[in-house]
Amino acid sequence: MxxxxxxxxxxxxxxxxxxxxxxxxxxxxxxxxxxxxxxxxxxxxxxxxxxxxxxxxxxxxxxxxxxxxxxxxxxxxxxxxxxxxxxxxxxxxxxxxxxxxxxxxxxxxxxxxxxxxxxxxxxxxxxxxxxxxxxxxxxxxxxxxxxxxxxxxxxxxxxxxxALPAPDLDAPVRLWIDRAFTIRGSGTVVTGTLGAGRLTADADLELDASAVRVRALQSLGAPESTVDAVARVAVNLRGVERAAVTRGDALVTPGRFVRTDLLDVRVHGDPVADLPASVVFHIGSAAVAARVRPLGHDTARLRLARPLPLHLGDRALLRDPGRHRIPGGVTVLDVSPPPLTRRGAAAARSLELSKMDGAPDLAGELHRRRLVHADTLRRMGIPAPGEGWLLDPDHAASLRARLASEVRAYAAQHPVDPDPPVDAMSRRLGLPDRSLVERLLTPPLTIRNGRIGTGTGLPPRLSRAIDAVRAGLAANPFAAPESDRLAALGLGPKELGAAAKAGLLLRIADGIVLLPDAPPAALERLTGLPQPFTLSEARQALGTTRRVAVPLLEFLHRRGSTRRTADGRHTTDTVS
Missing domain, CATH: 3.40.50.300 (P-loop containing nucleotide triphosphate hydrolases)
Known part of the structure; x- marks a missing residue:
C-alpha cells in the first residue's frame, strides 16, 4: 500500500x-x-x-x-x-x-x-x-x-x-494517532498512518508511557492479523478508555523511543534569532506548544509543553500561530541534551551541534556522552551493539588511569588491608554499575571476593608478626596465641583480618587464629577418638585449652564436619 x-x-x-x-x-x-x-x-x-x-x-x-x-x-x-x-x-x-x-x-x-x-x-x-x-x-x-x-x-x-523508498519493516512502531473513537462491543479504536515497522494483533505497545495491548487490527476496512508499513491502519486497543486517547498521541514499541520534552534541533528556514519565543511543534499528528532557546544561527533548544516519543533525525515543523506562518522545519539533533547551566555552556553546545546532522552516529554519541547504556542509544534511534554500558575509548583510558591512581591511594591509606572494595572504587569514579570496574582493570590488578587485588602484599612489619604466629602454630597447631601475645606483636582485629584474607591465618572466632589447614588436621585427630566424645576428650586429643577447643568444635559444626549428640557430646559421624 x-x-x-x-x-x-x-x-x-x-x-x-x-x-x-x-x-x-x-x-x-x-x-x-x-x-x-x-x-x-x-x-x-x-x-x-x-x-x-x-x-x-x-x-x-x-x-x-x-x-x-x-x-x-x-x-x-x-x-x-x-x-x-x-x-x-x-x-x-x-x-x-x-x-x-x-x-x-x-x-x-x-x-x-x-x-x-x-x-x-x-x-x-x-x-x-x-x-x-x-x-x-x-x-x-x-x-x-x-x-x-x-x-x-x-x-x-x-x-x-x-519511486517511494521501501519502508523499514524491522523499525520500531510509532503510530501517530489522528482519530480515536469507540465501537460498541469492541471498545476504543485509533487510526493512523504506519510509516515503518510491523503491527500485529495481540502486540504489546505503549501509549503515553502506559502499557497497552492490541486487540485487533483493520486496514482499509478489512480485519488483519499483521499490517506492514506503509499503511493506513485502525487499531482496537484492549482496556483503554476513549477519554485517555487524543490526536497527537502515539502507539510505540516499548523501550524503543525517548519520551522527552527537551530537545536540540537544527532549523531549516528562518534564522533562529528571528523565531518567536513560543511556537507550535508539529510532528506526526502531534501539535505541541514549545519554547525556543536560540543556540546558534540555525540551532535551538526546544522545551515542549508535554513529552513526545522522539528519535534523532526526526523531521518536524515549527508554526507561528500568531503570525499564521511556518518559520521552517527542524531536524532533531538530540533527544537527551545536556544541561546548559555553566557559563559558556550554550556557546560550546552551539559549536557541538554545528557538527551534527541528526544521522545515527554511534562513535559521535559515545564521544559526547562518554558513558551510555546500549538501551538508551536504541531509544534515541541509534543502533547499538550488544547490551549493557558502552564506553567511549578515550574516556575509558582516562578512567583506567584514575582507577589505578585511586587504588594506589586506597592502599596507601589502608596499608594493613590494601585491597579496596569494588563498590568503593565504583563510587569514587562515579560509575553507575560496579561491573564497569572489572572492565577497566589492567594487570596486575585483579578482582577477588569483591575486592581489587593490588598484588602489593602485606607491609613488612605485619608480615614478620604473622610469620611469628605461624611459626608457633607450626610447632603446636592448636595452641592459638593468647590475646596479650597478639597485642605484643601488633596484631589487632584489622591486622588479623588482613592475614586471614591473604590466606595466612584462619580466624575461627574473635581473637582465635590457627593455621588454614587446622580444621582437617583437627578432624583427623577427633575421628580417632571413640565416638561420641566429650569436650574434655577433644581438648586432650588436640593438645589445647578449652578457650580454643570450644570455638574450634563450633567451627567444625558449622562446616558440617562434626555434630552435637542429644546428650551434649560430639561425633565426627555426621550421618543421622
Missing part, C-alpha cells in the same frame, strides 16, 4: 478529486458536506492499474484548519498538491507547500484540477516555478467532473508510489 496526502488551497477540488478516483466519500462529517469544505481529515483508497493500493489522507485547505492539515500530512511519505486551473496559485497553496518541505516530504505529484473550467497551462507554470526545491515533479491536468486526465493521474500515482 502507498499512502498519499492531499495538499492545496481551500476549494481547489481535493476532496472531489479523491471522490472521483476512489468512489468513496472522504468528508466524514455532515458539517463538512453541508459547507462543501474539508474541516477534518478524510480517508479513502483505491486500486491502481499496477494492482497496488493507494490510500489518500484528505486534508483541509482552509487556513483555519492548518493544524488538521499538518496532522494528516505529517506521517505520510508522499503528497498530491492540487492547484485549480481556474484560480491558480493561492496563499494556502504556498503554506501547504512550505509545510511539506519543512516536514521532509520529498515525493510530490502536482495535479492541476478543474481543467474543464480553464486552460491548465498558466496554473501549471505558476505552480512549477515554486516547486524547484523538490526537483523534477510530474504534473497531471484533470477534471473530476468530465473525467479527463483521471487515467493519466492513476498512472502518475503508480509512478509516484514505485
Amino acid at each position: 502507498w499512502v498519499v496526502a492531499t495538499a492545496g488551497h481551500v476549494d481547489h477540488g481535493k476532496s472531489t478529486l479523491v471522490r472521483a478516483l476512489t468512489g468513496m466519500e472522504p468528508d466524514r462529517w455532515a458539517e463538512e458536506r453541508r459547507r462543501g469544505m474539508t474541516i477534518d481529515l478524510g480517508f479513502a483508497w483505491t486500486r491502481l492499474p499496477s494492482g497496488a493500493t493507494v490510500a489518500f489522507v484528505d486534508v483541509p485547505g482552509h487556513e483555519r484548519f492548518v493544524p488538521n492539515m499538518l496532522a494528516g500530512a505529517g506521517p505520510v511519505p508522499a503528497a498530491m498538491l492540487v492547484v485549480a486551473a481556474d484560480e491558480g496559485w493561492k496563499p494556502q497553496s504556498a503554506e501547504h507547500l512550505a509545510a511539506l518541505e519543512a516536514l521532509g516530504v520529498r515525493h510530490l505529484l502536482l495535479v492541476v484540477s478543474r481543467a474543464d473550467l480553464a486552460d491548465p497551462g498558466p496554473a501549471t507554470r505558476a505552480a512549477r516555478a515554486r516547486l524547484t526545491a523538490f526537483g523534477p515533479v510530474e504534473t497531471v491536468a484533470v477534471s473530476a467532473v468530465t473525467g479527463a486526465g483521471l487515467d493519466d493521474l492513476r498512472a502518475a500515482l503508480d509512478r509516484l508510489g514505485s
Whole structure:
C-alpha cells in the first residue's frame, strides 16, 4: 500500500478529486458536506492499474484548519498538491507547500484540477516555478467532473508510489494517532498512518508511557492479523478508555523511543534569532506548544509543553500561530541534551551541534556522552551493539588511569588491608554499575571476593608478626596465641583480618587464629577418638585449652564436619 496526502488551497477540488478516483466519500462529517469544505481529515483508497493500493489522507485547505492539515500530512511519505486551473496559485497553496518541505516530504505529484473550467497551462507554470526545491515533479491536468486526465493521474500515482523508498519493516512502531473513537462491543479504536515497522494483533505497545495491548487490527476496512508499513491502519486497543486517547498521541514499541520534552534541533528556514519565543511543534499528528532557546544561527533548544516519543533525525515543523506562518522545519539533533547551566555552556553546545546532522552516529554519541547504556542509544534511534554500558575509548583510558591512581591511594591509606572494595572504587569514579570496574582493570590488578587485588602484599612489619604466629602454630597447631601475645606483636582485629584474607591465618572466632589447614588436621585427630566424645576428650586429643577447643568444635559444626549428640557430646559421624 502507498499512502498519499492531499495538499492545496481551500476549494481547489481535493476532496472531489479523491471522490472521483476512489468512489468513496472522504468528508466524514455532515458539517463538512453541508459547507462543501474539508474541516477534518478524510480517508479513502483505491486500486491502481499496477494492482497496488493507494490510500489518500484528505486534508483541509482552509487556513483555519492548518493544524488538521499538518496532522494528516505529517506521517505520510508522499503528497498530491492540487492547484485549480481556474484560480491558480493561492496563499494556502504556498503554506501547504512550505509545510511539506519543512516536514521532509520529498515525493510530490502536482495535479492541476478543474481543467474543464480553464486552460491548465498558466496554473501549471505558476505552480512549477515554486516547486524547484523538490526537483523534477510530474504534473497531471484533470477534471473530476468530465473525467479527463483521471487515467493519466492513476498512472502518475503508480509512478509516484514505485519511486517511494521501501519502508523499514524491522523499525520500531510509532503510530501517530489522528482519530480515536469507540465501537460498541469492541471498545476504543485509533487510526493512523504506519510509516515503518510491523503491527500485529495481540502486540504489546505503549501509549503515553502506559502499557497497552492490541486487540485487533483493520486496514482499509478489512480485519488483519499483521499490517506492514506503509499503511493506513485502525487499531482496537484492549482496556483503554476513549477519554485517555487524543490526536497527537502515539502507539510505540516499548523501550524503543525517548519520551522527552527537551530537545536540540537544527532549523531549516528562518534564522533562529528571528523565531518567536513560543511556537507550535508539529510532528506526526502531534501539535505541541514549545519554547525556543536560540543556540546558534540555525540551532535551538526546544522545551515542549508535554513529552513526545522522539528519535534523532526526526523531521518536524515549527508554526507561528500568531503570525499564521511556518518559520521552517527542524531536524532533531538530540533527544537527551545536556544541561546548559555553566557559563559558556550554550556557546560550546552551539559549536557541538554545528557538527551534527541528526544521522545515527554511534562513535559521535559515545564521544559526547562518554558513558551510555546500549538501551538508551536504541531509544534515541541509534543502533547499538550488544547490551549493557558502552564506553567511549578515550574516556575509558582516562578512567583506567584514575582507577589505578585511586587504588594506589586506597592502599596507601589502608596499608594493613590494601585491597579496596569494588563498590568503593565504583563510587569514587562515579560509575553507575560496579561491573564497569572489572572492565577497566589492567594487570596486575585483579578482582577477588569483591575486592581489587593490588598484588602489593602485606607491609613488612605485619608480615614478620604473622610469620611469628605461624611459626608457633607450626610447632603446636592448636595452641592459638593468647590475646596479650597478639597485642605484643601488633596484631589487632584489622591486622588479623588482613592475614586471614591473604590466606595466612584462619580466624575461627574473635581473637582465635590457627593455621588454614587446622580444621582437617583437627578432624583427623577427633575421628580417632571413640565416638561420641566429650569436650574434655577433644581438648586432650588436640593438645589445647578449652578457650580454643570450644570455638574450634563450633567451627567444625558449622562446616558440617562434626555434630552435637542429644546428650551434649560430639561425633565426627555426621550421618543421622
